[in-house]
Amino acid sequence: MEEKMNSGPVTSSRKKITIVDTDVHHCYRTKSELFPYLSKFHAERFEEFGFGGIEMDPHSSSGGYHGTRVDFEAQENGELFGSNGDALSCGKRLLDAYGIDVGILTGGPAQLASALADVDYGSAICRAFNDYSMEHWIAKDSRLRLNLAINSQDPLGAATEIDRLGSHPSVCGIMLSCGAPRPFGQRFYHPIYEACARNGLAVTMHFGSEGLGINPPPSSAGWPSYYIEMRMLRPQFYAVHLSSFIFEGVFEKFPALKVGMVESGFAWVPPLMWKMDLDWKGLRRLTPWVKRLPSEYLIDHVRFGTQPLDEPADPEAMKQIINWIDGSRTLMFASDFPHWDADDPTMTLSDQPEALRRRIFAENAIETYNLLLPAISQAA
8 A cells, every 4th residue: 555755754564675766856946046057148037037927837736836835834935845945855854764765856847948939948947957956956965866857849959958968977867748739759859869869868757837838738628627637637648648659669769768757657557558559450551660569669668657656445456457567667666755645665565576566666767767776786
């Protein structure tokens, strides 16, 4: 059973295993912290206009910047919240408290920057946030790794940014927001994947900015009324891009590319996988470059974060879902810290076999993100 991070870590008699957390949100506390990393022109623009109002998503649970803020003191001070706003707090409240060996940072403004019509401005914000993250997060705790913020609507600029920082040993991937004007398998994005391939980086996808800025509405029927409805829509965000990656032939062109989908859950994956295989068998002449079953590409190239964990009433059903998607290869632990529904690693999938838990809690992430962690690997 899953346990939320509401009352502190739950003690367990199980043997300690290595844990890589693939979804740790981080951010700056106030806009001024990005000013030193922006040109004077962009700093003044960011101070006055920010993201031009699109950060006020009425369907986030707090009505504020990308997702839930749980530090109410920070909110009262007008601060943007991400792991209490600094690496020290993240280290204490998450890594130390829950025995997590490595935390992969997934926060930042990439979701909003990629929704801006002005791609130069969006790319400048991403570049500034990456420099800020390197100095104020990565340099402060050796257990942290970074997904670079990139502007997905500026593929050439994104590739330049990936080449600028992609060789750093603490950079393990890039961030793509599910909110986008076109599915991510289309050739428009290929310069980004070419840069990832050059630098040995994974692609990390996270929902965000659907319906904001230049992006289309979050559903085919437009906007839902309530935040809980928006949560129900999330699987379709990932499903659209997943299908596009496979049927546009991205994994044929970039055979080493890995895609991690975090804060996606995974209970929605089996029926999509079955439908892709069935339809491909009848329509394969329309996409002759897709040379294998879609499910085979999925299992070889795509990984899913465990959070939010959709738990059936019957524990045996969870085991079946994991088996259907070959979870020993496709699942990675994700806490979604510090959000209100963050998962406690000591309780997540705690009834699963030890060998499977080792794959989910460390080994799959190490392989997906090319993490060079000899000390941790030996501890596992």
